[in-house]
Amino acid sequence: MDPRLQAYFERWRGEVDRALGRFLPAESAPPRTLHKAMRYSVFAGGKRLRPVLAIASAEACGRPGGKVLAAACALELIHTYSLIHDDLPAMDDDDLRRGRPTSHKVFGEAAAILAGDGLLTLAFNLLAKNGNMNDSSAVRTVEIISSGAGSAGMVGGQARDIEMEDGAWTKLPRPRRIRVLRSIHEKKTAALIEASVLAGAAAAGAPAGKMKRLSDYGRKIGLAFQIADDILDVAGNKALLGKKGSDRSNRKLTYPAIFGLETSRKKARDLVRGAKRALAPFGKRGWVLDRLADYIVERTY
Amino acid sequence: MDPRLQAYFERWRGEVDRALGRFLPAESAPPRTLHKAMRYSVFAGGKRLRPVLAIASAEACGRPGGKVLAAACALELIHTYSLIHDDLPAMDDDDLRRGRPTSHKVFGEAAAILAGDGLLTLAFNLLAKNGNMNDSSAVRTVEIISSGAGSAGMVGGQARDIEMEDGAWTKLPRPRRIRVLRSIHEKKTAALIEASVLAGAAAAGAPAGKMKRLSDYGRKIGLAFQIADDILDVAGNKALLGKKGSDRSNRKLTYPAIFGLETSRKKARDLVRGAKRALAPFGKRGWVLDRLADYIVERTY
Known part of the structure; x- marks a missing residue:
């Protein structure tokens, strides 16, 4: 990771963790x-990617x-809940997550x-209680x-992903497979990441023009x-991820399964390039978002 | 049911059902x-009690x-989600609800x-999208x-209820049992009913003094x-409720189990009397809430 980005990440991860500690009910x-x-x-041990995206945005x-910590923490709570439910026996049935029991x-x-x-x-x-947002920004972040x-976003993507499990997608013709794959990924993962970028901007009272650029960046x-x-699930270090390669063994619909590793890598790089272009109007202020885009795929090279 | 209340209920149940149909994504x-x-x-086949409480409030x-239909529908969505999750095999494991498969x-x-x-x-x-509320009311209803x-409310009550399942409460001394029972009931059921009454009032922009009275009414x-x-679970008509008497067979902590049927009935009546007293400042405008209080326990006589 770029050292300036790393310093930024570490600083805000600390702030976010302290804020989460305050916001969550005591044990x-x-x-x-x-x-x-x-x-x-x-x-x-989460990376706090979504909160850092909201803060950088x-x-x-x-x-x-520091004025958008509540929105940042709300995103991490939602990401965490989705992991807990996804790991359930009725869903992905995972015993481990980041090396710890689920x-x-x-x-x-x-x-x-x-x-x-x-x-x-x-x-x-x-989001409703946060004193650092005016009511209009609070309502926008909730929305x-x-x-x-x-x-229509994360929960929908997970539902569709489960429908396609166990190789159901292999019965679809190739153009349909690609559409379904893209739709699942956009909903399951990209929708909340885009929402993270937009929620940070909305909490900051950003105007519509900037929101549109950030939406494009976030989706990509x-x-x-x-x-x-x-x-990573195919090529990465399983021990590092702390989970077994359950996607492959369930014959899940993934980019490498459809396009192969090399084409998948290229697609990811192209998306990152497009995302960075969308940041043009932010100039120097967009530097964290710019490097975050690189960071997101650099693990796969 | 009082015939005037019944007409009110039927009118608003229709409105709420139509609004829910519009708000929910198409099949x-x-x-x-x-x-x-x-x-x-x-x-x-839900009664729509919570939406009607919000509307009456x-x-x-x-x-x-008609101006608070979004808040009313939000409450019904939350009530419905809680029933779906409560019925899961890992929770109450119910196959039927209102005579239909869960x-x-x-x-x-x-x-x-x-x-x-x-x-x-x-x-x-x-709540965030509703055009009939100003931002301040929308934020208050979300909160x-x-x-x-x-x-600290419904989800907490359900969690505590499950902890006390299978007779765990029988090991507690009687004063502790009563405290635990009351706390479970206040959280599991009363918290969302109180929130229904308060959300309707907040969506209507009610001042703090009225909110306090309605909070008292709602909790009771x-x-x-x-x-x-x-x-009803002990004495009522099982066929009418469309579910098996699972609470008793799981040896759940209930009012009749602790106080017996007669004392439980008296407690419910006393609460209703107290709730109706809290409505005094609303005069004639509080008539629906007044009769709803009676309706809530009349099934048990």
Whole structure:
């Protein structure tokens, strides 16, 4: 990672973690198992990519990152809830995530489902309670994040992904496969990443023109991120990711499965180039977003 | 039911159902199974008590019910999601709800979990998008509803309820049992009912003094409602409720289990009396809320 980006990332990761610690209910507050489970998954070593995207986006729009911490944390809560639910036995059935036992393995399935529900609900509570946003910005962040996380976004992508599991996609003709693949990736991953970029900008009160550019940037790096994830699942270091290569063994629909590794890498690079072009109007203020775009795929080279 | 209340209920149930139909994604919009599952549970014959409470509360504060339909529908979406997740095999494991197969029985567990997630997320999207509220009212409704539905409210109550399942509560001394029971009921059921009353008032722009009265009213009828539910589960007509008496067979912590049927009935009646007293400042405008309080327990006499 670029050293300036790394310093930025580390600084804000610290701030975000402290803010999450303040926003989440204490483990001693009843029901204790639920609050323990909520904290366990939030503090399981996530990179905090979505919060950092929101912060960098707000700063690209001229507002200090510290003023949009609630929106940044809300995004991490939603990302965490989605991982807890995705790992459930009825979904991807994963026992490990980042090398640690998944929520349902530690707390049981009922507590894991409820911990996810609690995190999702808390995310919107944070947005509504945040004193650093005016009401208009708060409403916009709720709308942006709920759209990206809902049935037309992240939840919809996960639902479609599960429908296509176990090789159901192999029965589709190739052009249809490609459309389905792209739609799943755009919804499952890119929608919340785009929402992260937009929510930071909305919390900063950005005008429509900038929002449009950031939407383009966010969608492109979001898709590049999921392609990179697919590539790592095939080519990457399993031990580093801390999970087994379950996607491949379930015969999931992925970019490498359709296009092969080299073409997938090229597609990711092209998306990153396009994303960086969308940042032109932000000039120097867009430098973090610019380097974040590179970072998102650099793991796959 | 009081005939005037019944006419009010029927009128608004129709309006709420039509609004829900507009707000929910079409079944033809992909992913189809997900959207089908979301609609299946929302249109499964619910009474629409929470929306009608929100509407009646707004009207008690002088705003036409038609102006708070988005808030009313958001509450029903959250109530529905909670039923879908509560019915899951890992939770209460119910095959039937209101005489129809539960979501996971029809669509599978993964789709049921995601349908719940999608409904919860859509609820906040509705609140943010609703053109009939100003931003300040929209933010207040998001805060009120997310507090009532979250880990300090509904989700927390369900988590604690599950912890106490299978007779775990029988090991507690009696005063502790009573505290735990009351806390579960207040969170699991009363918190969202109170939030329904408050959200309607907030959407109507009600001042703090009225909010305080309505909070008192809402909490009391919410607790009375859950006590009535406990009573019906023991004494009521199972066929009418369309579900098996699973609470008793799981040895759940309920009011009749602790206090017996007669004392439970008396407690519910006392709560209703207290709730009606809290409505004094609303005069004639509070008539629907007044009769709704009676309705909530009348099924148990």
